[in-house]
Amino acid sequence: MGIFKCLSACLLVSGVLLLNLPPGLCGCYKRIFSFGDSIIDTGNFVHMSGNGSSRYKELPYGMTFFKNATGRICDGRVLVDFYAQAFQLPMIPPNLPEQDSGRFPNGANFAVAGATAMPPAYYRRWNHSVPMPHSLGVQIGWFKQMLRRLAPGDDDGANKIRQQLLNESLIVLGEIGGNDYNYWFWYGDAAKPREQANQFIPDIVARIGSSVQELINLGATSILIPGNFPIGCVPSYLSMFPSSDPAGLDGRRCLRWFNDFSARHNQALRGEVRRLQARNPGAKLIYADYYGAAMEFVRDPGRFGIGNPLVACCGGGGPYHTGAACDRAAKVWGDPSGFASWDGLHMTEKAYEVIAQGVLNGPFADPPLLSC
Numbered sequence: 001m002g003i004f005k006c007l008s009a010c011l012l013v014s015g016v017l018l019l020n021l022p023p024g025l026c027g028c029y030k031r032i033f034s035f036g037d038s039i040i041d042t043g044n045f046v047h048m049s050g051n052g053s054s055r056y057k058e059l060p061y062g063m064t065f066f067k068n069a070t071g072r073i074c075d076g077r078v079l080v081d082f083y084a085q086a087f088q089l090p091m092i093p094p095n096l097p098e099q100d101s102g103r104f105p106n107g108a109n110f111a112v113a114g115a116t117a118m119p120p121a122y123y124r125r126w127n128h129s130v131p132m133p134h135s136l137g138v139q140i141g142w143f144k145q146m147l148r149r150l151a152p153g154d155d156d157g158a159n160k161i162r163q164q165l166l167n168e169s170l171i172v173l174g175e176i177g178g179n180d181y182n183y184w185f186w187y188g189d190a191a192k193p194r195e196q197a198n199q200f201i202p203d204i205v206a207r208i209g210s211s212v213q214e215l216i217n218l219g220a221t222s223i224l225i226p227g228n229f230p231i232g233c234v235p236s237y238l239s240m241f242p243s244s245d246p247a248g249l250d251g252r253r254c255l256r257w258f259n260d261f262s263a264r265h266n267q268a269l270r271g272e273v274r275r276l277q278a279r280n281p282g283a284k285l286i287y288a289d290y291y292g293a294a295m296e297f298v299r300d301p302g303r304f305g306i307g308n309p310l311v312a313c314c315g316g317g318g319p320y321h322t323g324a325a326c327d328r329a330a331k332v333w334g335d336p337s338g339f340a341s342w343d344g345l346h347m348t349e350k351a352y353e354v355i356a357q358g359v360l361n362g363p364f365a366d367p368p369l370l371s372c
């Protein structure tokens with residue numbers, strides 16, 4: 001598919017429009033494989049929770065698009081759903097429920113809510129523990145198991161089949177790493193000053209980079225690598241770290257220190273993507289600027305029909321609606337499409353749609369993801 005044909009056909013991406021286009025028109029990729037955390041988990045976490053209760057298994061999670069809880073930590077679709085729709089693919093199933101039998105003709109999603117980039121052992125030297133073992137390395141391990149199951153064998157022929165399968169696929173690697181920082185900030189104390197999180201950045205970026213290289217070595221040729229969000233504009237951060245000093249808030253009333261922190265992570269990640277691209281000229285590595293895309297609706301929410309971008313749609317009282325967790329007993333403050341934050345930590349389908357458009361059509365990915 002040439003870049004111009006694809007672009008002209010797909011510039012007007014929207015779920016409704018695309019459903020009416022003939023299949024394959026935007027068929028740059030046959031599959032999407034994705035890795036990450038709750039931002040794009042589509043059911044792995046709730047699958048792992050088995051019969052245990054989880055608020056993510058119940059409305060109002062899922063109220064908007066699916067009209068039922070699906071395991072997405074959102075009122076509706078998440079970023080990877082918008083990418084799948086833009087490429088005329090069905091929504092990508094979570095890996096774990098079909099781990100032993102799935103053929104995954106359109107790809108699979110390995111993201112798990114709570115996941116970190118670094119393995120838990122990494123944090124022991126700081127006397128710090130992270131609650132989820134399904135770090136990026138574990139997810140890539142699941143992915144390699146799946147490849148071996150779909151195309152078994154160790155000979156050149158089997159390797160070729162696996163490489164071709166990956167060559168026809170888009171990899172979405174992240175966002176990942178956000179939780180590594182979250183856990184440090186949230187469970188911090190005097191012995192864990194927030195500034196210390198700076199020292200994790202090079203290791204987290206290197207881990208994302210080595211994962212990209214590992215996927216390229218397996219045959220991947222198109223990889224989207226998203227950065228972190230402006231966490232200083234996230235309601236749970238705003239309520240957890242109230243700023244008594246007015247200088248702690250920026251012109252949008254977001255927490256300056258945390259936004260600067262995300263920007264430092266993103267700058268390092270962007271540099272890593274550039275280095276990897278230079279080393280792997282045959283691959284297309286696309287950095288996705290989720291920070292910049294999200295700042296669009298923080299700066300000018302009205303343009304997207306969003307009210308106050310700093311308050312949660314589902315939760316409780318307080319200036320950021322974070323007085324209670326979002327669950328079936330929580331207050332839903334209005335139509336989720338008028339909010340950017342869904343539950344105080346995760347975004348609404350509306351916010352994800354705005355970010356996805358900025359990545360698919362530009363300017364928040366270079367080149368735009370749809371220019372394949």
Ligand SMILES: *[C@@H]1O[C@H](CO)[C@@H](O)[C@H](O)[C@H]1NC(C)=O
Nearest residue numbers: 046047048049050051052053
């Ligand atoms: C979960 O529930 C199903 C159906 O009620 C039951 O068959 C299964 O044994 C339960 N699994 C566990 C691990 O309790």
Ligand SMILES: *[C@@H]1O[C@H](CO)[C@@H](O)[C@H](O)[C@H]1NC(C)=O
Nearest residue numbers: 057058066067068069070071
């Ligand atoms: C909603 O999802 C639950 C499980 O998550 C399922 O048991 C139920 O049948 C679904 N309801 C509808 C209307 O699809």
Ligand SMILES: *[C@@H]1O[C@H](CO)[C@@H](O)[C@H](O)[C@H]1NC(C)=O
Nearest residue numbers: 124125126127128129189191
């Ligand atoms: C590590 O943390 C535990 C509990 O959080 C604490 O009891 C212990 O003193 C800490 N150890 C060091 C070396 O800081």
Ligand SMILES: *[C@@H]1O[C@H](CO)[C@@H](O)[C@H](O)[C@H]1NC(C)=O
Nearest residue numbers: 163164166167168219221282
């Ligand atoms: C990947 O697929 C493209 C398009 O079909 C082809 O031109 C290219 O040679 C393939 N690359 C590899 C490494 O197989």
